[in-house]
Amino acid sequence: MRPTTKDLAKAAGVSLATIDRVLNGRSGVRQKTVDAVNEAIERTGFQRNQVAATLARQKGYRFGFVLPRSGDEFLDVIIKHISEFDQASRAEMIATKVVRIDDHDPHRAAKTLSRLSADDYDGIAIMAPETPQIRDALYRMRERGIQTVAFISNQQEEGSQSFVGIDNIAAGATAGRLMARFLGHTAGSILVLAETMQSRDSLERRLGFDKVMSREYPQFDALPTLETHGTAERTRLVLANAFAAHQDIVGLYIMGSEARVAIDLAQNLCGEEKIITIAHERTPSTEHALRAKTLDALINQDPGHIIRSAVRTLRAQCENRETLASQERIRIEILIAENL
Amino acid sequence: MRPTTKDLAKAAGVSLATIDRVLNGRSGVRQKTVDAVNEAIERTGFQRNQVAATLARQKGYRFGFVLPRSGDEFLDVIIKHISEFDQASRAEMIATKVVRIDDHDPHRAAKTLSRLSADDYDGIAIMAPETPQIRDALYRMRERGIQTVAFISNQQEEGSQSFVGIDNIAAGATAGRLMARFLGHTAGSILVLAETMQSRDSLERRLGFDKVMSREYPQFDALPTLETHGTAERTRLVLANAFAAHQDIVGLYIMGSEARVAIDLAQNLCGEEKIITIAHERTPSTEHALRAKTLDALINQDPGHIIRSAVRTLRAQCENRETLASQERIRIEILIAENL
DNA sequence: AAGTTTTTGAGGTACGCACCTCAAAAAGAG
DNA sequence: CTCTTTTTGAGGTGCGTACCTCAAAAACTT
Numbered sequence A, B: 001m002r003p004t005t006k007d008l009a010k011a012a013g014v015s016l017a018t019i020d021r022v023l024n025g026r027s028g029v030r031q032k033t034v035d036a037v038n039e040a041i042e043r044t045g046f047q048r049n050q051v052a053a054t055l056a057r058q059k060g061y062r063f064g065f066v067l068p069r070s071g072d073e074f075l076d077v078i079i080k081h082i083s084e085f086d087q088a089s090r091a092e093m094i095a096t097k098v099v100r101i102d103d104h105d106p107h108r109a110a111k112t113l114s115r116l117s118a119d120d121y122d123g124i125a126i127m128a129p130e131t132p133q134i135r136d137a138l139y140r141m142r143e144r145g146i147q148t149v150a151f152i153s154n155q156q157e158e159g160s161q162s163f164v165g166i167d168n169i170a171a172g173a174t175a176g177r178l179m180a181r182f183l184g185h186t187a188g189s190i191l192v193l194a195e196t197m198q199s200r201d202s203l204e205r206r207l208g209f210d211k212v213m214s215r216e217y218p219q220f221d222a223l224p225t226l227e228t229h230g231t232a233e234r235t236r237l238v239l240a241n242a243f244a245a246h247q248d249i250v251g252l253y254i255m256g257s258e259a260r261v262a263i264d265l266a267q268n269l270c271g272e273e274k275i276i277t278i279a280h281e282r283t284p285s286t287e288h289a290l291r292a293k294t295l296d297a298l299i300n301q302d303p304g305h306i307i308r309s310a311v312r313t314l315r316a317q318c319e320n321r322e323t324l325a326s327q328e329r330i331r332i333e334i335l336i337a338e339n340l
Numbered sequence C: 001a002a003g004t005t006t007t008t009g010a011g012g013t014a015c016g017c018a019c020c021t022c023a024a025a026a027a028g029a030g
Numbered sequence D: 001c002t003c004t005t006t007t008t009g010a011g012g013t014g015c016g017t018a019c020c021t022c023a024a025a026a027a028c029t030t
Helices: A005-012 A016-023 A031-044 A050-056 A073-092 A106-114 A132-143 A168-183 A200-216 A232-245 A260-269 A284-291 A303-318 B005-012 B016-023 B031-044 B050-056 B073-092 B106-114 B132-143 B168-183 B200-216 B232-245 B260-269 B284-291 B303-318
Strands: A061-068 A094-101 A123-126 A147-151 A162-164 A188-194 A220-222 A249-254 A276-280 A297-300 A333-335 B061-068 B094-101 B123-126 B147-151 B162-164 B188-194 B220-222 B249-254 B276-280 B297-300 B333-335
Touching: A005 A016, A005 A031, A016 A031, A050 B050, A050 B073, A061 A073, A061 A303, A073 A094, A073 A284, A073 A303, A073 B050, A094 A106, A094 A303, A106 A132, A123 A132, A123 A303, A132 A147, A147 A303, A162 A303, A168 A200, A168 A220, A168 A249, A168 A276, A168 A297, A168 B168, A188 A200, A188 A232, A200 A220, A220 A249, A232 A260, A249 A260, A260 A276, A260 A284, A276 A284, A284 A297, A333 B333, B005 B016, B005 B031, B016 B031, B061 B073, B061 B303, B073 B094, B073 B284, B073 B303, B094 B106, B094 B303, B106 B132, B123 B132, B123 B303, B132 B147, B147 B303, B162 B303, B168 B200, B168 B220, B168 B249, B168 B276, B168 B297, B188 B200, B188 B232, B200 B220, B220 B249, B232 B260, B249 B260, B260 B276, B260 B284, B276 B284, B284 B297
Parallel strands: A061 A094, A061 A123, A123 A147, A147 A162, A188 A220, A188 A249, A249 A276, A276 A297, B061 B094, B061 B123, B123 B147, B147 B162, B188 B220, B188 B249, B249 B276, B276 B297
Antiparallel strands: A297 A333, B297 B333
8 A cells, every 4th residue: 555644644753744744845844854754755655645635735726828819820729729628637627728928019928927826827838939028927927836837939948947849959950851851862942931030949940950951961052031920921922032033942941830821822933843841830721731732741749748748747846746758758740641 | 616416416406325326327226317417417517526536436547558478679668658657647546557468379368368357457458469369358358347448459440449559551651651752763662571461550551551652653662561570580581582582672661660670681781772761669779770870760659648548548438438539649650860 | 941932743624526324215016 | 005126315434635723842042
């Protein structure tokens, strides 16, 4: 039988109340006693029964997913998955809610964050660009006792904060390698498209892409990143200009998660010769393009896994546990028509 | 506040005892009453609190993973992941154990299965070839009240039993498409290797592979499947013969999960011209080969996901719940050096 | 040493459900 | 209508932990 708090109390030679104080980090316990209890935990191999703990807490766990207000197709997919998860996990006493923030105004975003109270949220997973305001807001949030985890968009390297999502440098490198291999022996220019190069994610993807292309495939010329600013008109404009300026375009790498317009457009502009097109994130339209062969490959991060992983991470933080890093690494998925 | 059993009792106009009887499928309740309770469940939106239920059950859940005794590298990976999972989920009152069966002797295997008691296992996930004996043993097991789920190796189509794993036809097609795209404009013969073509998994993979190759890439000649019987000697023999008989080999597709020997061997036999090699399942050695560029792509099913999914499925069956199919579909992963 | 503060213990209640017993009520049989 | 069988209700206990209160003990202060 696994030891319970009662057994632990006996083993440590203290009372249940003290065990409770130590286990839940309450004050008023001498360091000496804390050490004795921890020693007993080690010795007996005590593990808190999370099932009973969750039940006793009354309120299960309430997690918030902080997402940008303005969104692309991928965001819709994420939101759908969050609500699905919410449904499925209610029986486990885990409630998830989506909170939208103004992604173009860091001050307003930070203000929204500052209004999130520990009375309503045990933790939040945030997808937002890294700005000083948001960084500060997150810091204060943690001080308020709300756990935080960055997801999809990384916040910073410093490791002070956990992150759930893919390694974007590796994702870019993956795209680069696939592009080169699919192109085979041909040579020419490759277009790279992003919503904006302000975002760290795009920068990292580009970095990874170039690392592979420039070092190993000199026959290709990866052109400077074109910025679409997320609008259809501008996408049209920059793509038309690029095709006019370069006659030898053989590939298109769409780094942003809104690929719809670009795929359709490139299809028309490229003429007879088909170009290899690679995009990110599985959405209804990229999926359709993949099936229609207007897209050759998709680099994807599974929304379901990301969400579950974010919740597991937040929960572990709430319970002061470690997570198995191996279980939480989000895979960089390569999708083609056959493995959708 | 979510309704509890108490609320449900009031809503249905029955006592807690009756609610308990209905919820846990005990006998001695008139159909009329059962219907009334179910109607009240619908009406109030009652959902059993699994946290409390698990706690009250005393014994958490005990699941067995039935694996073949003779194993390859992939099996080792699976086992490692199961024990990792076991560690991590003890706090959730879920215990997992590995049970080995004799995969070459269906009768002994069935006998081992018949000895598994409902007193020791709430459910089992089985990875085994489909034979009448095993099918029967599984049937009887379910009668004994043990939930079952097939994993990795499918048992049958009939849908009477749940399956956690990849669609092997699609996996084969994925391999085929990648093979063709990586080969580009070259032409020639492609070797296909399997442990045995007796297994349904290999058959399905071959089927998918051929579907893509024969229909869309007539320039390639996918040779008949070579069987290695899982031994290094035979692998050496069939490969040497094949390379001797065909001078135009450009690709190698290894369908089994023991790729080590074949990769090394093909590397030596193919001479100057590099051949495109694709294998299944991530293991230390396929991972190494991928990094060393002696392997071009890997088709993988994530062991961690499979195991978690199998457990979620078994648990849902124990609790008489549905699972979200979308959450449980195992992805056919494409791995290259960049997205390992 | 007396007083003050800090630390600890003993005991309780609650969470939502499973599982048990026994008696009472309802339904069916003759 | 009585007798038997089936169905239902009332009540209890326990799972392992969180969280609370109050008093007692121990540790410092002056």
